[in-house]
Amino acid sequence: MSTLTTVTEQPPKLAGEERFDYIRGRFGLIAALPLLIGILVLPIDMPNPQQAMLAVLTVVVLLWITEPVPIPVTALIGIALLVVLGVGTPQEVYGSFGSATVFLVIGAFILARAMTVHGLDRRFALKVLSFPGIGNSTYRTAAAFGVVACILSMFVSSSATAAMLLPIGIGVVKTIGDLIQEQNPGIKTNRTKFSCLLMLSIAYGASIGSVLTPITGIANVIGRGTIERMTGYKVELFDWISMSAPYLLVMGAVMWVALILVNRPEVKHIRGGQDYFRAHYADLGPMNRGERNVLVIFLVTVVLWVLPSLVTTFGITSPIVTAFTDHLNEGSVVVLTAGLLFFLPRGNGSGESTLTWTEAAKIDWGTVLLVGAGLTIGTMMNATGLAETLGTTIARATGVQSSWVLALIAIVMGLVISETTSNTASVGIVVPIIIPIALAIGVDPIIPAMAGVFGANAGAMLPVSTPPNAIVYGSGYVPMIKMIGTGIFIDIICIPLIFGAVVGIGSLIALHV
Structure with missing residues (x-):
């Protein structure tokens, strides 16, 4: 070792x-x-x-x-x-817990848990960080952590990504911090600007990566599910990515600029950092059968998730193909593929399956409950007529008449609320309010509702804003003033970027009921 x-x-x-x-x-x-x-x-x-x-x-x-x-x-x-x-009635209220969205979250969490149990996520992270030239530069090291967090959170929850990368990051801060002090005697502590830069790179990378698809980010799942329940319209995977991918690329660059402006490292070059990552990657040894099983199941899941969108995009009309893809509900797919992990042998001679129920039961059940409750609130607001009443009242009070003004309001509402509570709670509050307002003023509700979802995901100023923020803040390496200073810059810039991505691109791809 x-x-x-x-x-x-x-x-x-x-x-x-x-x-x-x-x-x-x-x-x-x-x-x-x-x-x-x-x-x-x-x-x-x-x-x-x-x-x-x-x-x-x-x-x-x-x-x-x-x-x-x-x-x-x-x-x-x-x-x-x-x-x-x-x-x-109990049947009406608790019925949302039988939604495909809830089972999508359960299946995705089980799959993510398998990655963590077998260390597949850690292997990927250390492999990227051990690439030549990364470990010897403070800038490239921090940027690599941000990129890894961004990529991982496209497939694993942002909180799990941040939690997995945090101990690696702390080890890097300690080890590279010691190297920095040896080479720069004037620096007396590991709590440097570099440590803050690295930790915030993990948090912001994990947060922005989870925006890419409607499946991984819990706020996305709640928002998309609420839109479907209240309007009957399902935002397709490719439509979502058409808006989120350009936003992610531009916002990633903006976040990096903000991080550098507020947390410029004391030194640029370090000696021995590359060896740290390579040594830890070597400790992992070759990929075992359990890891290979999880990787194959993950790839199969992704293919089945995108297959219906591909069929629609390329206009495939074969009755057999369309009949098959019409039943490829995302929740059913991931529950079935994750279930296979309990049948495939682990391959270590223990006789155990790739994932045991004891291991799987450690998923975040609190978030599962939150998703079900969020869908219930949206459903019951519709069923009681409260959504329509609120929409009409707020529309009259504000005088909003256009879809793009409502979208801008939704972005700001989602952003502000997510800065005082979590992004998941923000989506649960904003989307059920924005949709009835849109219907009350006679505009299509999909783009304003999507703007609210993206806005809720953009909170970056406080530890409570997103789970990754809270996780890295708990390390003690991120002063509150640094998080606020960086977050304010990001919050201001993200508003026009979200507006352009959702309203601009959403209109081009004809995103409407």
Whole structure:
């Protein structure tokens, strides 16, 4: 095994941040019940189910923003209240948990878990980082981490990507930090601008990569599922990528410029950094059977995911082909392919399958619950008529008349809310509001709703904005002022970029109901 430096301790969370979280949580806890009761008894001209739905929605949004309890717990409490308060029957309220979107998340999480169990994600990361010329430059090392995070998060969740790369990054910060100090005696700490640059590269790379497809990013899954439930329109994979790919490329360059401007490393060149990555990659040894099984299953899943879009794009009309692809629902595909991992032998002589249920059961069930609850809220807002009522009221109050103005509002709403709560919660709040506003003013709702989804994914200023931000902030190598300074720059630039990608390209590809 390599004798290179590893890091097991992480600096503690700053006391000021803990105090802010405590005050925010206490406020939400104290205000939730009075707010719920107040809206329920408010004398407003609204049917009882609508008023109860409004009360639950308001309290859920409050608790998502203040987080006195974990966000998935709030989601569960919210949907239970929908039944208790008579908003809908148990079958209507809990029916969304049988959605293909929920099973898409479960299957994707199991597949991602298999990658982590067998170290396939780590192998890929270290292989890229050991390429010639990367480890000897602080700029190229940080950029490589960002690129790796971006690519991995296209296929694995952004939070899993950041969590996987964090210990590698901390080891690099420690080892390369020691090398920097040896070569530059004036630098007395590993908490350098380079360490901040590297950590933020991981966070922002993971966040932006998850935007590419509607499948990997949980906010994307919730947004797309809500759009489909409220409008009956499904945003196809290729249509999504047509908008997200140009945005990703330009936004990636903008993020890198922002990172460099705020966190320019103290030194450019280091000696011995390349050896660090190569030694750790060598420690992995050759790819074993378990890794090969996971890789093959992953590739098969991707092919089956894109096949229906390819058939549509190239105008293939064969009855056999179309009959087959019409049933290739993304959720069913990944559940079936992930299920094969429990049949394929691990190949290490243990008699175990490539993935055991004990290993698979460690997926993030909280996010699964959040996805189901988010779909439930959108469905019940439609069923009770609250979505239409809110849309009409807000449209009259704001005077919005055009699709592009509404799209701009959706971007800003998604961005601002994601900076105070998570991107998943932001999508769950913004999309169910934007769609009825669009319908109320007589414009197609798809582009404004998609703008809200992209906006919610763009939050970069605070640890709470996205899971990768929170993960790297917890390392202690990212001062709050640095994250805010970099994030403000990114937030401002992303608004016109999202507008161009969603409104501009979305209009060109005729994205509408």
